[in-house]
Amino acid sequence: MMDNEVDVFYRELPKVELHAHLNGSVSCPTIEKLISRKPHLNIGHGMTAIGKGQRRTLDECFQVFKVIHQLVDTEEDILMVATDVIKEFAADGVKYLELRSTPREEKHTGLTKKSYIETVIKAIKQCKSEGVDIDVRFLVAIDRRNGTEVAMETVKLAEDFMLSSDGLVLGLDLSGDPTVGHGKDLLPALQKAKNCGLKLSLHLSEVPSQLEESDLLLDLPPDRIGHGTFLHPAMGGSQGIVDKVVKHNIPLELCLTSNVKGQTVARYSDHHFKHWYQMGHPSVICTDDKGVFSTDLSQEYQLAASTFDLSREAVWKLSHDAIDCIFAPDTVKQQLKQKWIYLKPQVFHYRETDSL
Ligand SMILES: CC(C)=CCNc1ncnc2c1ncn2[C@@H]1O[C@H](COP(=O)(O)O)[C@@H](O)[C@H]1O
Numbered sequence: 001m002m003d004n005e006v007d008v009f010y011r012e013l014p015k016v017e018l019h020a021h022l023n024g025s026v027s028c029p030t031i032e033k034l035i036s037r038k039p040h041l042n043i044g045h046g047m048t049a050i051g052k053g054q055r056r057t058l059d060e061c062f063q064v065f066k067v068i069h070q071l072v073d074t075e076e077d078i079l080m081v082a083t084d085v086i087k088e089f090a091a092d093g094v095k096y097l098e099l100r101s102t103p104r105e106e107k108h109t110g111l112t113k114k115s116y117i118e119t120v121i122k123a124i125k126q127c128k129s130e131g132v133d134i135d136v137r138f139l140v141a142i143d144r145r146n147g148t149e150v151a152m153e154t155v156k157l158a159e160d161f162m163l164s165s166d167g168l169v170l171g172l173d174l175s176g177d178p179t180v181g182h183g184k185d186l187l188p189a190l191q192k193a194k195n196c197g198l199k200l201s202l203h204l205s206e207v208p209s210q211l212e213e214s215d216l217l218l219d220l221p222p223d224r225i226g227h228g229t230f231l232h233p234a235m236g237g238s239q240g241i242v243d244k245v246v247k248h249n250i251p252l253e254l255c256l257t258s259n260v261k262g263q264t265v266a267r268y269s270d271h272h273f274k275h276w277y278q279m280g281h282p283s284v285i286c287t288d289d290k291g292v293f294s295t296d297l298s299q300e301y302q303l304a305a306s307t308f309d310l311s312r313e314a315v316w317k318l319s320h321d322a323i324d325c326i327f328a329p330d331t332v333k334q335q336l337k338q339k340w341i342y343l344k345p346q347v348f349h350y351r352e353t354d355s356l
């Protein structure tokens, strides 16, 4: 996507993607295939992606997911979508991907939450058997709008798959419309998940009104934070909250285009990346929804570099340090670090004249 606009350095840079929602990551070509499978839905492509320079309210963004969910409602759809998304990330130079998705039940197509997860796992295994050069893991997502009971049910499912998927299912994501529901209702489920060894990545403070909820959920503590836009005092948060995040050394997953197009951040130069990065806090560049926001991970790295004036060596370190934030075990981290060492001369090769 958008190859011509992104410098080859960012394409070739080996990358780790830790925050990608499956149905938000569906590309234009895949949407076209889905639309032609379901012409009766009368869905036009303009309804599933937000183009360059466009902005949407948070509410409008969540409407987009509803449209995509209509297009993706069978095992066959999920298999195609997951396979395409994995191959696209691999083509963009992503070497390790943690994909997250909310298991759905669709009575009219026979889809169950269990078969949903099984199908994503099938896609991951299929890509592996085809030799696609990417290590993919899965985080089962809880949509906060669905409340306590569904959250508990999702934790149980995730636990079963964690024990039976050969390390492919590693943890849980908490996401969904941040203006709906309250984290306190989900706390018991998240606590249970943590106790049984599932890793937790929680969307925190995507909107300003969530500070109290974030304070509560940070006591778990989660293993990573999605967005955390309004945690820092410079963004309206508090020093006490920052202290908690720092004390537990919880990495942040930061998605520049998503926040600007969703209008929770006014402009790129205002993005909270700068506050956390300056503090030396683990900050990982991610896409969130590369399909919906018409971006990819190379582009997000380039955006971070151009906005915050990062040297190529600093960008390299950023992608390398993301390895320490993955949920897979240390052996996988070591393998990835070896890969980075091996690839570095190639990535910097034709840049020898540049100052590194
Ligand atoms: C609206 C906006 C600016 C989105 C970016 N920030 C987000 N915040 C919270 N949940 C999200 C976000 N993007 C995707 N999701 C979650 O991911 C789902 C789509 O992927 P999936 O069906 O779980 O595979 C959405 O329905 C929603 O529950």
Ligand SMILES: [Zn+2]
Pocket (backbone or CB within 6 Å): 019, 021, 175, 203, 226, 288
């Ligand atoms: Zn997200």
